[in-house]
Amino acid sequence: MRLVLLGAPGSGKGTQAARLKSELAVPHISTGDMLRAAVAAGTTLGLKAKAVMDAGQLVSDDILLGMLEERLAQPDASNGFILDGYPRNLAQADALDHLLTRIHQPLDAVVKLEVPNEVIVGRCELRFEAEGRADDNPDTVRRRLAIYAEQTAPVADFYAQRNMLQIVDGVGELDEVSARVKRALQGESAVANG
Ligand code: AMP
Numbered sequence: 001m002r003l004v005l006l007g008a009p010g011s012g013k014g015t016q017a018a019r020l021k022s023e024l025a026v027p028h029i030s031t032g033d034m035l036r037a038a039v040a041a042g043t044t045l046g047l048k049a050k051a052v053m054d055a056g057q058l059v060s061d062d063i064l065l066g067m068l069e070e071r072l073a074q075p076d077a078s079n080g081f082i083l084d085g086y087p088r089n090l091a092q093a094d095a096l097d098h099l100l101t102r103i104h105q106p107l108d109a110v111v112k113l114e115v116p117n118e119v120i121v122g123r124c125e126l127r128f129e130a131e132g133r134a135d136d137n138p139d140t141v142r143r144r145l146a147i148y149a150e151q152t153a154p155v156a157d158f159y160a161q162r163n164m165l166q167i168v169d170g171v172g173e174l175d176e177v178s179a180r181v182k183r184a185l186q187g188e189s190a191v192a193n194g
Contacts, residue, residue, distance in 0.1 A: 001026060001080045002105055003185070004087070004096075006156055007113035008148045009141065010120040010127065011170050012177060016113065017084045019178050026080035029071055031064055031088075056140040058088055058147060065095050072103065080108075089151040093158045110159040111184050113170030113177070117145055 001024045005013040014030055021028040035053060038046030045067070049059045068086055071077065087093040100106055115123075121141055128136035135144065159165040166184040170177055 001082075001185070002100070002108050003081070004083045004107060004110045004159070005113065006110060006152070006159075006165075007170060008115060008117070008120055008152075009144045010123040010136075011113040011115040012123075012174075013084045013113060015174060016178060016181055017082045019174070020181065021082055023182075024080065024082065026082060027074075027076045028082045028084060029068070029077070029086075031068065031083075031085040033085075034067055034071065035059060054134040054140075056135045056143040056147065058151065061089070061091050061095065064088075064092060065099070068096075069099060072099070072105070080105075087155050090154055090158060093155045107164065109166065109185055110156075110164045111166045111168055111181055112156050113181075114167055115170040119171055120145065 003020075003024070003026075005017055007013045014028075014033070017028040017030065035046070035049050039050045039053065040046070045063060049063065052059050064086060072081065083096075087096050121138065124136045124141040125138060127133060128138075134140070156165055156167075168177070168180045168184050172180075
């Protein structure tokens with residue numbers, strides 16, 4: 001199964017992807033996690049990305065595409081993947097489309113987790129206290145939500161126009177949301193037994 005999870009920061013994409021990956025037996029590919037790992041390792045890419053990430057802005061499309069292309073070439077992604085945090089704008093959606101066509105791995109499904117902004121702000125505050133991510137401080141979360149509305153929300157329309165978009169209510173207990181995501185994916189072969 002090749003799946004894209006869409007949703008605002010704090011909508012639960014990472015949590016749901018982490019739960020789904022064993023069931024689907026595919027890797028969870030989070031571009032945010034990859035960038036944070038690069039920052040922690042102090043690579044050139046990480047040094048470039050850090051200030052942009054801390055400010056809640058988007059890292060350049062070129063960097064992201066190169067990183068993603070390399071990751072999808074790893075053997076564990078050959079049977080599918082769950083993409084979390086990519087694509088983040090229309091240019092990335094288009095680039096992903098071209099990349100997946102070129103490697104003969106078209107997407108099977110796109111699921112968007114829908115969570116109201118006031119719930120997101122509360123969740124990010126909790127995560128800020130628990131994990132101390134600089135970009136979860138309330139001012140930066142508001143900036144990330146504005147960028148999401150402006151640049152990432154159109155990505156959902158991009159997939160809706162291709163009849164690929166499933167919208168799932170992301171508010172509720174983790175198990176409840178997971179069950180909704182799985183129901184949305186039913187009919188896609190890899191979760192037929194899930
Ligand atoms: P996330 O963990 O997905 O919320 O990502 C954390 C931060 O990493 C974002 O606020 C961006 O600065 C950067 N980032 C992650 N994915 C992307 C992407 N697809 N395009 C640009 N920047 C990204």
